Amino acid sequence: MTTMATAPAPGFESPGVEDFQLPPIFGPVTKPVLELVLAAIIVVVLFRLAVRKPQLVPGKMQFMGESFHGIVRNSIAKDMIGKAFLGYVPFLTALFAFILVNNLFGIIPFIQFPTFAHPGVPYALALVVWVVYTWVGIRHHGLGGYIRISTWPPDVPWWVRIILTPIEFLSNIILRPVTLSLRLFGNMFAGHLLLLLFILGGEYMLFTADSILLKILSPFAFLMGIVFTFFEAFIQVVQAYIFVMLTASYIGTVLADDH
Amino acid sequence: MEQEKSRDAGGAPGRKTGEAPPPAEAWTALSHLLSGILLFGGIGWAVDALFHLRGFVVAGLLIGAAASMYLIYLRYVKS
C-alpha cells in the first residue's frame, strides 16, 4: 500500500497507513469519534424531520424518509428474510443509514474521512450482526438445529461430511463476521488511500516539485481525484448496501425452514 | 402487520436449509471457497511444519478448493 505511486518524484512521500492515524482533538477524541457522533445525530435528525407531521400524502422529507425505509423494508428485508421480516426492518434500516452516512463522510468537503477506514466500528458492527443472527438462529431452531443448518450439508456420505462440515463451520460461523467487517473496512480504507494519492500527489506536483512538466501535469492528478471522488461515492453507497443486504441474508438463512 | 405477514408467506421463496437468498449467494459461495482453501491449506501447512515435510500445503490447498467447490455445488446448484 505504501508504494502505490510507481515513480515518486524526489521528495514525494506517497500516502500510507500513517496518514490514517489522526491526531486527537481533545483527550482521546479523534476525528472519526466525532464523525460517529455526528453521523448518529444526522440520521436521527433527518428521520425525525421526515415524521414531523406524518401525512398519507407525504411531503418531501417524509417521502425521502419513507423511500429509504421502503428500500430496506421491501427490497432487502422482505426478499432476504421472508415472512417474518418486519421485526428486523428497524435494525436493518438504522444500520444502513448509519453506515451510509459514515461512508459518505469520506467525500463530504471538510470532513473527508470515511469513518470506517478505521476498522474498529466495522468489527463491532459485524460482531453485533453475528450475535443477532446467531441468536435468531438458535431461538428459531434450537442450538442443535442452528448448528445443523449451518454446518450439515444434506444427503452426503459421512466421509464427505467430515471434509465439508469444517468448511461450512468456518465459513458460516467464524468467517462471516470477519469478511463482513473487512469488506467494509477494506473498501473504505483503499478508497480513501486512492483519493489521498491523487490529491496529495497533485499538490506535490503543483507546489513542491521542481519540474515544470509536473506542474503542468498536476491538473490531471486533481481531475483524477475528482473522478475518483464520484467513483468513491458509488462505492460508499454500494458497500453500505452490501453490508445490510448480507446481514439480512444471514438472518434469512438461519430462519429458513426444513422442507 | 398480520396481514402483511400472511401476504408475504407466499413471497418468501421456499429455500432449503442453510441456503442463502440469490443476491447473497455469490458472497456466501466466495466465503465457502475461501474457507475451504484456508482450512485445508492451513492443515497442510501445519502438517508440513510439524513433521518437517513438504507438499502437504499444496495438497491441502487443492483438497480445500475441490471440497469447497463440491460444497457450493451441493448447496446452490443441486438444490
Next chain:
Amino acid sequence: MNTYLLAADEVNPLAPHPVEIIVGLIAFGLLLWVLAKTVFPQFEKIYAERTDKIEGGLKRAEEAQAEANRLKQEYQEQLDGLRAEAARIRDDARAEGQQIKAELRAEAESEAARIRARAEEQISAQRESAVRSLRGEIGGLSSQLAERIIGSELSDPARRAATVDSFLAELDGLGSRQVAPTAGAN
C-alpha cells in the same frame, strides 16, 4: 480486540481504536433506539393507513355497487309489477269494452227488432185497412157499374163494352193507388 498496536515505526491498519468502538456502539445503539421508538412505527402506521385507505376505498366501492345492484333489482321488480298491472288494466278495459259493445249490440239489435216488428205491424194494419176500404169501395163501384149498365147504355153493345172498359180502368187506377200508397199514384 487488540488495543492500538502502535509499534515504533509500523502502524497496523487492522488494529481497532477502542474509543471508536465504544463511541460507535453507543451512537448506533442510541440511533437504533430512537428510530425504532419514534420513527419507524410512524412509517409502518402510515403504510398501514395507506393500505387500509385503498382497501377501504375498494370495499366502499363494492358496497356502493352492491347497493346500486339492489336498487336496480328493486326498480326492475317494481317496473315489472307496474307493467303487469298495466297489462291487467288494459285487459280488463278491453274485456269491459267488449262487454259494453256486446250489450250495446244486443240492445241495438233488440231495438231494431222492435222497430221492425212495429213497422211490420203498421204495414199489416194499413194493408188490412186498405183491404177493408177497398172491399167497401168495390161494393159501391159494383153497384154504380150495374146502375150504368142497366140505366143508359144497355142497347148499344159497343157502348156497353166501352163503359165496362172505362170502369175497369178506373177501378184499376184506384186499386193500385189504394194497394201501394208509397209507390206514388199512377
